[in-house]
Amino acid sequence: MAKTPTGKNTSGRGQRDLKVKVKSARGRKLSSTLWLQRQLNDPYVKRAQAEGYRGRAAYKIMELDDKYRFLVPGARIVDLGCAPGGWAQVAVKRINALGEKQGKAVGRIIGVDLQEVEPLAGAEFHQLDFMDDGADDQVKEWLGGRADVVMSDMAAASSGHKQTDHMRIISLCETAAYFAFDVLEEGGTFVAKVLAGGAEGELQKLLKQKFTKVTNMKPPSSRSDSSEKFVVATGFRG
Incomplete structure (x- = not known):
């Protein structure tokens, strides 16, 4: 004992x-x-504080990437709803945005959010509503071309009503998916948070039309009492 x-x-x-x-x-x-x-x-909150990450969500993207390997050196990333920057922190290291891995390609990450985000070495943050007309062209201009990965940990503000919240986040995820269709390079990857609840069938159908493989995962760091899961769509058909 x-x-x-x-x-x-x-x-x-x-x-x-x-x-x-x-x-x-x-x-x-x-x-x-x-x-x-x-x-x-929460052990992940304590771990994030000890290891210098901006939030426990950093471990979710780590676990997703450990399995699907989309954050590779040289990758061009768009992080939708990037505040507070935890996903970008993980991506900066893995895509070699700072050029610290000798002999490896240097990646690029553009994060957008409605609110201002504290600067992060290796990432470029902008205040932008990705739903605005022309937002996709603006992001491609900042990125210097199309993206290899569009990722989103966004969630609509909770109403306290489970079914309503589910519909809201599915709608938000669908909008993020259409944004990804506009900015992704052929063969690219789309990663986004959804809430299990029965209305995600149309989203899955849409993604299967546009990507060669669509899978779902609940990372170990996702709380057991949460209905969140993450959809990972790879091989964008262009």
Whole structure:
């Protein structure tokens, strides 16, 4: 059994009590208190803080790329809804955006978001609504050509109604997919977050028309109580 520096056992009930408990504060909703408590006890949140990542979502893109290998040296990446920049942090290293891997091609990453994002070495962030007319041409201009990967960890603001939230994120993902059709190079990859819930059939059908392979994955770092999963579409037909 594990022991503390004082020699006391930390197994059983004593170990469970090590979890941080947050007291409800006046004026704060119960849902906010529960969210804060979950954050404080989340091992991926703690790991992200220790390893210098901007959020726990960094581990989701790591796990997706470890399996599908789309963030390769020299790749040109578009990161939709890039704030706070965790996915871009991972991509910068893997695509060799800083040229640190000698003898490897140097990649490029353009991140866009409605809000301003703190600068990150090796990435280029812009405030832009990717749904605006001409946004695809603007991104290609910044990128200097077409993209090898379009990735999105976007989620619509929660309404608290599961079915409504599901429809919103599926709609957002479909819009991101059409954006990808406009900017991807032939053979490119589209990666996006969706919520399981029954309405994603049309999205899957659309992607299968445009890509040679479409798969779905729930990364280990995705919370078990979350209905999120990620669609990975490879081999864009052009």
